[in-house]
Every structure is written in structure tokens, then in C-alpha cells.
Amino acid sequence: MRQFIIIGHEVPTTPDFSLADTAGGAGRLDVLCRCVTGAFFLSHSIRSDVRCRVVLSDSYTIRFEGSELRGLHPDERSTAARIRATLEQRDHAIGQMETNPSPGVYLSRVGVETTLTNAAEEGTVIQLHEDGQPVGTSDLPSDPVFVLSDHRDFTETETKLLSEVATQRVRLGPRRLHADQAITVAHHCLDTNGYTQF
Amino acid sequence: MRQFIIIGHEVPTTPDFSLADTAGGAGRLDVLCRCVTGAFFLSHSIRSDVRCRVVLSDSYTIRFEGSELRGLHPDERSTAARIRATLEQRDHAIGQMETNPSPGVYLSRVGVETTLTNAAEEGTVIQLHEDGQPVGTSDLPSDPVFVLSDHRDFTETETKLLSEVATQRVRLGPRRLHADQAITVAHHCLDTNGYTQF
Numbered sequence: 001m002r003q004f005i006i007i008g009h010e011v012p013t014t015p016d017f018s019l020a021d022t023a024g025g026a027g028r029l030d031v032l033c034r035c036v037t038g039a040f041f042l043s044h045s046i047r048s049d050v051r052c053r054v055v056l057s058d059s060y061t062i063r064f065e066g067s068e069l070r071g072l073h074p075d076e077r078s079t080a081a082r083i084r085a086t087l088e089q090r091d092h093a094i095g096q097m098e099t100n101p102s103p104g105v106y107l108s109r110v111g112v113e114t115t116l117t118n119a120a121e122e123g124t125v126i127q128l129h130e131d132g133q134p135v136g137t138s139d140l141p142s143d144p145v146f147v148l149s150d151h152r153d154f155t156e157t158e159t160k161l162l163s164e165v166a167t168q169r170v171r172l173g174p175r176r177l178h179a180d181q182a183i184t185v186a187h188h189c190l191d192t193n194g195y196t197q198f
Numbered sequence: 199m200r201q202f203i204i205i206g207h208e209v210p211t212t213p214d215f216s217l218a219d220t221a222g223g224a225g226r227l228d229v230l231c232r233c234v235t236g237a238f239f240l241s242h243s244i245r246s247d248v249r250c251r252v253v254l255s256d257s258y259t260i261r262f263e264g265s266e267l268r269g270l271h272p273d274e275r276s277t278a279a280r281i282r283a284t285l286e287q288r289d290h291a292i293g294q295m296e297t298n299p300s301p302g303v304y305l306s307r308v309g310v311e312t313t314l315t316n317a318a319e320e321g322t323v324i325q326l327h328e329d330g331q332p333v334g335t336s337d338l339p340s341d342p343v344f345v346l347s348d349h350r351d352f353t354e355t356e357t358k359l360l361s362e363v364a365t366q367r368v369r370l371g372p373r374r375l376h377a378d379q380a381i382t383v384a385h386h387c388l389d390t391n392g393y394t395q396f
Contacts, residue, residue: 020218023273030273034232043374074376075221075228076274134396173389173396176241177382178272184375184382191371195393198332198371 002190003051003123003145004183006035007112009152013059015087022080027057031150033079034180038187040066041074047187053119054083058111060093062086068104112158119145120165127162128182132169135189141168146186148179200388201321201343202250202381204233205310207350211257213285220278225255229348231277232378236385238264239272245385251317252281256309258291260284266302311359317343318363325360326380330367333387339366344384346377 010027017026022033032054039052050066062083064072072082086107092099096114098106110118119125123143132138147162154162172185192198208225215224220231230252237250248264260281262270270280284305290297294312296304308316317323321341330336345360352360370383390396 020275023271023276030275034235034272037232038379041376041379043376073221074232077218077228078221136390136393136396171396173386175385175389178239178241181236181239181382184379185386187373188371188383188386191373192334195334198334198369 001049001051001123001143002047002187003053003119003143004035004039004186005053005055005115005119005145005147006032006150006179007055007148007154007158008032008057008150009155011056011150013056013087014090015084017084019077019080019084022076026080028151029080029083030076031179033076033083034178035148035183036064036072036079037074037076038180038183040064040069040072046072051122053115055112055115056087059109060087060090061108061110061115063098063106063108065104065106070103072104113161116147116161116165119147124168125162125166126168126170127166128172129169130171130176132171135170135172135186136195138168138170140170140190140194144186144190146183148182150179199321199341200245200248200385201317201341202233202237202248202384203253203313203317203343203345204230204250204348204377205253205346205352205356206230206255206348207353209254209348211254211285212288213282215282217275217278217282220274224278226349227278227281228274229377231274231281232376233346233381234262234270234277235272235274236378236381238262238267238270244270249320251313253310253313254285257307258285258288259306259308259313261296261304261306263302263304268301270302310356314345314359314363317345322366323360323364324366324368325364326370327367328369328374330369333368333370333384334393336366336368338368338388338392342384342388344381346380348377 089101123145124141321343322339
């Protein structure tokens with residue numbers, strides 16, 4: 001299974017935001033929406049072997065399960081609507097006890113540290129870093145957990161946590177990409193078995 | 199220079215569409231918006247060496263010039279708004295005579311055939327095709343023009359036109375991707391000089 005964790009630093013934790021302003025008023029929720037699309041969508045199908053967690057302002061985590069998702073669409077607005085509908089159920093999320101408002105979508109009241117720790121128990125955490133091993137030469141594990149940040153850099157605390165749980169540091173290329181683009185590149189590298197099978 | 203042409207088959211050619219429904223009522227304009235973002239955006243910067251044309255329902259073509267663009271944002275809604283504002287100037291586009299409603303954005307009243315012919319005079323047209331050469335083994339030219347379709351397959355007419363102007367057929371990988379993901383992968387391949395320099 002491939003996993004992605006995207007840390008959103010300024011996104012809402014309540015459902016009272018406008019779908020017409022996710023790039024502004026909703027703390028760049030648009031970035032997270034594009035990441036969810038990048039994690040799951042193929043042309044006319046969904047990657048069922050993917051788990052994607054988005055961490056909302058270190059307070060809530062939404063877990064998306066590719067094998068269970070239904071009715072997800074690739075446009076930002078409908079993904080933002082799904083996140084908003086999920087947050088409407090926030091009172092049902094009690095600590096690590098998740099609530100499951102729609103198929104394949106789970107909400108828990110945990111932040112970055114718990115989310116990283118949980119994921120590290122499920123797979124091999126990979127830190128994307130410009131000083132890391134070039135992805136073409138590094139053997140990626142079969143259970144990678146890629147951790148990405150939104151439009152902000154990782155905080156010092158996040159960087160420290162990440163260095164504690166990550167077992168590989170990988171560089172995807174010479175240009176700094178948006179998080180959703182990095183997800184697409186990671187998929188591409190894995191799809192082609194490290195650029196060997198097209 | 200890298201070029202991308204994205205053919206939108208059902209998108210509006212007038213500005214009377216809602217920004218709240220680009221994925222439905224506006225003929226999947228959301229797909230084209232993601233392609234524009236994929237073509238130009240890096241983390242915190244714009245690729246200035248990119249030209250991107252979107253063909254609207256075989257009637258109009260919008261040309262985006264990376265070296266001139268100002269105020270473009272990566273979210274779908276603002277790109278759709280830019281396209282809508284561009285279409286408000288459609289009466290000023292007379293045949294191949296472009297109008298230039300905003301920095302780096304040009305509108306002409308030409309369809310697929312003229313757009314492909316124009317691009318073929320500027321660069322090396324590459325057809326993305328599942329039977330093509332694997333991108334990792336094919337030498338990409340320095341002036342590639344990648345031609346992509348939206349959520350629809352190329353029509354028979356488009357396929358015929360494309361085979362006439364394309365000098366290379368390339369396969370990006372084993373999975374069929376969304377057009378914007380294919381753009382990201384093409385950039386990645388070129389950024390890494392064919393997966394050799396990370």
C-alpha cells in the first residue's frame with residue numbers, strides 16, 4: 001500500500017468556510033484538495049491501494065481509504081465539500097476514535113504527532129528532502145508513507161518529528177514542486193518500478 | 199521551450215458559466231484548469247519557459263505564456279475565472295488575430311487543426327500514446343509540444359491530425375493518467391533530463 005500524509009497548517013477545523021474561497025479564506029484548503037485528487041485518481045479509475053491522511057491545523061486528521069471511497073470527484077470544489085461535510089461530524093470524533101461520515105472517509109481528533117506515529121506503524125516513512133537520495137537510485141519500499149507539507153514549509157517541530165520516524169530521505173528532482181505534483185511524481189516512480197518499466 | 203496543448207471537447211466558448219460548477223455545467227472546465235496549473239506552477243514560482251494552449255470546443259484557443267503571466271494562482275476556481283474573463287473579450291478575437299485581455303493570456307478564434315499546425319511550426323509535436331516509445335528511453339527534444347485531451351478521448355479527426363503533425367509517439371508509463379498528471383510527469387522527465395539528473 002502507498003500512503004500519503006499532507007500537513008495543512010492553516011486550514012479550517014470547523015465546517016463554516018465557503019467553497020467559493022478555499023484558496024483564500026479557507027487557509028489554502030485548495031492545496032489539500034489537489035493532493036487528495038493526486039493521491040487517488042487515475043484516468044477513469046481510483047487507486048484502491050492508497051491511503052491518504054490530511055492533517056488539519058494539528059487538530060484533526062481525515063483519513064481517506066482508496067479501497068472504500070465512493071463518489072469522490074477530481075475537482076477541488078467537490079473534495080472541499082467532502083471535507084466540509086466530514087467536519088460537520090467533528091463532534092463524533094473523540095480522540096483517536098474515528099468517525100466515518102462517508103464511505104472511505106474517517107475523521108479523528110489527532111494532530112501531526114499521532115498521525116505520523118500511527119503511519120510509522122503501518123509503513124516506511126519517507127521524508128522528501130532536497131538533500132535526500134535521488135528517487136531514481138533509491139529503492140523505494142513496498143509500503144511507502146510519503147509526508148508532505150502544504151504551501152508552508154514544515155515547522156521545526158514537524159521536521160524533528162519527521163526525522164524521528166522517517167527511515168529514508170528521498171529527493172524527487174531538481175525543482176521544488178507543489179505537494180500534489182510531488183504525489184504524482186512519487187506514483188510515477190512507483191508505477192514504473194523506479195523508472196524501469198513503462 | 200516546453201509546450202502543452204490541451205483539447206477541451208465540451209467546455210464553454212462563452213463567459214456565461216458558473217465558477218461554482220466548472221466540473222459539471224461547464225463541460226469539465228476543471229480539467230483544463232488543472233492542466234494550466236500543472237503546466238506553469240512550481241513551488242512558489244512559475245515556469246517561464248512554458249507555453250500552454252487550451253482549445254475550447256474546437257472554436258477558440260487560449261494561449262498562456264509563462265514568461266508574461268501575472269497574477270495566476272494554482273487553484274481551479276481562479277483559473278476558471280481567468281478563462282471566463284478572457285472569453286468576455288471574445289468579440290475582439292478575429293480569426294487568427296489574437297486579443298490579449300490580460301498579461302500572458304491570448305485568445306484567438308481558431309480550433310484544433312489550426313492550433314496543432316501553428317504549434318508544429320514552433321516545436322516538435324509529441325503524441326502521448328500507450329503504444330509509443332517509453333519516455334525513459336526516448337530522447338525528448340528540447341522544444342517538445344505535448345498534446346493532451348481532457349476527460350474525453352481524442353476524436354477520430356483529432357487522432358488523424360495528430361498523427362500528421364507528430365514526429366514522436368511516447369508512452370509515459372503503465373497507468374493511464376489525468377491530463378494534468380501527464381503534464382507533471384512530462385515536466386519531471388524533462389527536469390531530470392530523462393531520469394538521469396535528480
